[in-house]
Amino acid sequence: MAEIRTIAPARHGWQGEIDIPGDKSISHRSVMFAGLGNTPVHIRNFLHAEDCLSTVGVMRALGVDVKFLNENELIVTGNGLHGLTEPLTVLDAGNSGTTLRLMMGLLAPQPFLSVFCGDSSLTRRPMGRVLRPLSEMGAQIYGRSGNNNLPLTIVPTEAKLRGIHYKSPVASAQVKSAILLAGLYADAPTTVTEPYVSRDHTEQMLAGFGVHLERSGTSVTLYPVEKGGYRAPDEITVPGDISSAAFFLVAGSIIADSRLLLKNVGINPTRTGILDVLTEMGAHITLQNERMSGGERVADIAVEAAHLHGVSFGAEIMPRLIDEIPVLAVAALFAKGDTVITGAGELRVKETDRLRAIAAEFQKLAPGSIEEREDGLVIHGNAKIERAQVSSWGDHRMAMSLAVLGAAAEGVLLENSDSVNISYPTFFSELDRLS
Template sequence: MAELMTISKISDGLRGEVAIPGDKSISHRSVMLSGLGSTPVRITNFLHAQDCLSTVACLRALGAKIEFQSETELTVTGNGFHGLREPGTIIDAGNSGTTLRLMMGLLSAQPFFSAFTGDASLHRRPMGRVAKPLSQMGAQIYGREGNTKLPLAVVPVEGGLKGISYQSPVASAQVKSALLLAGMYADGPTTVTEPFVSRDHTERMLAAFGVPVERAGTAVTINPVKAEDYKAPEAIEVPGDISSAAYWLAAGAILPGSKLLLRNVGINETRTGILEVLQNMGAKLELRNERVSGGEAAADICVEAGPLHGTTFGAEIMPRLIDEIPIIAVAALLAEGDTVITGAGELRVKETDRLAAIEQEFNKLAPGAVEASEDGLVIHGGRTLKKARCFTYDDHRIAMSLAILGAAGEGVELENPGCVNISYPAFYGELERLRKA
């Protein structure tokens, strides 16, 4: 029997402060890169959620020592740049595409065998976009459906990997990061060129470990790394995840009477598309206390409710807000006029087909308001919302977006709401706290 949760209508808005949980992308990378060092790295504001814990389990299986001081603080000590060890069993990446794709890059360069599995959702997701360029570097990766689906095995390469110049057909931080991680161990420079610049957390963190990455337009190049040049920092502070902040940004903008202050939000320019789109829709946003920590920009963001209008955006901005499309669609439903989104075909191969899920489930709450195309959405704003029972597809971003949409209307019943544990375990508790503040 499906687990059910009822989110009731919020009539008086949301008020208060929210401490945004650590950035998921940066939490993953901080553990991976720290696991290649030889000295302890203290990581603070780590995202203690299922996806990031999958990365922790993976690095432990490869011989890194990882100790938690609290849920959000841990110390990672590796065995050196060439110190990863052959795992004693199959590595389980859980639901985490980031864990799997980045580790495919890193382990392609290691002198031992490794194998991966994951949950049912991850078994459906395409890994060919990473396996193909890695195979051009000489990597040997084997799996289902032409070596593109889990389970996957990575076999050591005699003579090691070779550096390549790769023209990526998609702007994907996961593809880029996998090749950069593999490129550290290659025999020459590795260059990745994207159609648009994707999020650059890997490049920034590599610099913190003494590994320079050269940038030229939409291309990045990494040179082979000498073990003695790889220097782990003593500490990494993870900024708050703008993808998690996005739910409160939208809720604060659309729920009448709302005023929220979101603390410590990462505002890396490759991630701030959500801010630009909401501002284009007329949202009242104010950045305060802007700062830089560990190469990553952060700020506190104040959002107030006000009237919104529809907007149009496409492929050029998509790498900077791809994970925020579901909650942007919620804001669009509460705006006046139409919102047209194109260039979002990547959403068809996320935890679920998010374009189909948005059309199917949002239309239960706002009948006829959402039309999905092959690579986008047309959202007719200003429709009357009704209460309905909706399916989350075990997708954390669909679940949280439906919760905000239901709260803005007449309520919603969510099937399998627990999937938010993938990225934001405290989400429902925060929603209740802010409605009562």
Template sequence: MGGLYMANRVVEKIKKGLRGELVIPGDKSVSHRSVMFSALGDTPVRITNFLPSADCLSTVGVMRSLGAKVEMLSPTELVVTGNGLHGLKEPETLLDAGNSGTTLRLMMGMLAPQDFVSVFTGDSSLHKRPMGRVIKPLSQMGAHIVGRAGNTKLPITVVPAGKKLQGFTYDMPVASAQVKSAILLAGLFAEGTTTVVEPYQSRNHTELMLESFGVKLDYEGTAISIQAQDKLTAPEEILVPGDISSAAFWLVAASVIPDSELLLKNVGINPTRTGILDVLNDMGADITLTNERSSGSEPVADILVRSASLHGTSFGADIMPRLVDEIPAITVAAMFAEGETVITGAGELRVKETDRIQAISDQFNKLCSCITATKDGLIIRGGSQNVWQQGTCFSYDDHRIAMTLAIAGMAGNGVEIEQPDCVAISYPSFYEEMAGLY
């Protein structure tokens, strides 16, 4: 993706509060799954408020390669028609997941039971990311998956197993929605019962969408069980809620920039995703949920956020599955909060698009030297004694690092971001929205 980045972006310190309304773009996780699951049905599904980001378009490309018909009516509206649960076709070319770990991990679960060969590739960043934690449980079900670096990294080939996968019970060492989803998708085709047991509940978009496609799941504590299905019954329409991970940047910016008041519209408030709200509220943020409603199987609300005096906090592994993607944004809130914030249990951040713990420490300290990286988290010294500087910071081609640097620059003393356009991975209109708030 390096050819996309031709210029740095300068973000100036904002001289007044943020005011106005923002319609939050579609949830990335739900957008991925809406296309994948619709491609396993046999009737047309209209998907609205789809997120037309690079990651989600990678999923569209993969499903087309597997024989699904995807008609783009507009950038945010499409119709997907599949060939039934057992109607996926052998791809004629490599399946390119781009930068999308979600595409790769979930599709391995979907393709492991198939009777044809699939070969995955992706961009240079995805080639570095570990896939062993998905491949291991799928292999225990009987899948035959071959990859580089001891079957852990791209390129990855899924070879027909020669017999049906076998359902089993998998005790997950770490809560992960992507690993859980891959196993449940394989369980759609496996003999017997497939059960996933999590140490903590991770985001449950896969479970909610499976149920909306007529699949019965059994729950006991943090265990989820699925049986093989003959077919999926696709809904006529899926309305994708706004992505709370995208809303997180504005929640933090409006909280720390004085005299701010933003209304964020159509935000998904699935309880498995709202850790960001819990942490900010614990820090003293002024956040109000209004117009609460449902969008299909997902809860949605408008969120009013006003500037507030924040204080430090501590949190760890138990809440991490509900907010791991929002840690960069929370770091900025902690930098402006009075007192110290201690984050633990966030080791997964070291194997994201980049090592986000190290990236946060290396780059954000250029703007305000107050962050210490630990093995599995961060210690942030906040408060009015902090000295903010202008700086030139590197995004590592990581969309969440780039967007967080932008809000840090707005709230702090300005920033120049190298390789800023990676925001297209999840929030293509981010800089446009930001400019509209100045």
């Protein structure tokens, strides 16, 4: 029987400071990219969560030395850009789409065989969107269901991969990053053009390793690395994850008398759609102590309770807030009027079908408040919200969103709450502290 966690209604406004855990996207990349250098890299504020530990496990299996100094601090020492070694076992990506898709790009040019597996959720997620451009570059990758699903086998190629210009039908940082990582080893420059600019942590970090990249509009070009051209920095400090901060940005906005300060949050412009939408809804959010850290913009974010109103947003902003849709849907329930979300079809191929999950679970708490559309949702605000038992669908972002919804309303009985370990293992202890 599924474990059930009881989330009580907030007895008072949430007050105080919260140290936001390290950014998941940047934690993944810090270990991968450091593992391609040949000098030790000291990584601070690493997100010690299941997804990022999947990347650590894969890099260790490829011959990279990873030593943890404590849970959030580690030293990664690779054997150079061409120093990865053939794994002795199947590589397990766990639940992590980032691990799998980026490593497909990194391993496609390598002179050895590698095989990937993952958990039941990852096994259902589509890999064809990465496999197609890599195949166009000359990679040989074979999988189940017409090469679309795990398990996947990457076979070494005799010739170098080809540099290509790929026009991606989706704005996806994972697709773009896989192509660019393969391009490190290609015979010519590699260009990716997207319909909208997706998050750019790969480009920012690779530039810090000495890789030559150029951006023009929605296109980015990477030039193959010449001998000695890949230089690892001594240190990487991972900023706090705005996707984790999002739950407290919404809670601080909808729980009466709340006033929170979220510390050291990454505010990379390709990730701050959540700030734009909440501000448009009438949220009281201010950025303090803005600064740069390792090529990434960072700030402390203050939020306090506000009266929100419904808004409409769609495809153009979606790459900048795709992971925040579940918790934005929570904000919409407490807003005056309707919120209309379009262009969010990508949510159907996340850890679960998030559009269906949001509609099904919110309906239990606020009957009649939500309409599921093919590529989005219509949420009727000022909803009457009841206490109910709901499921996270094994999805970490659903679990945290439902917990915030319960705390802001009449409480909730939450099934499968342990899924938060994927990205925010200390989430519920923060809720207990604030309550």
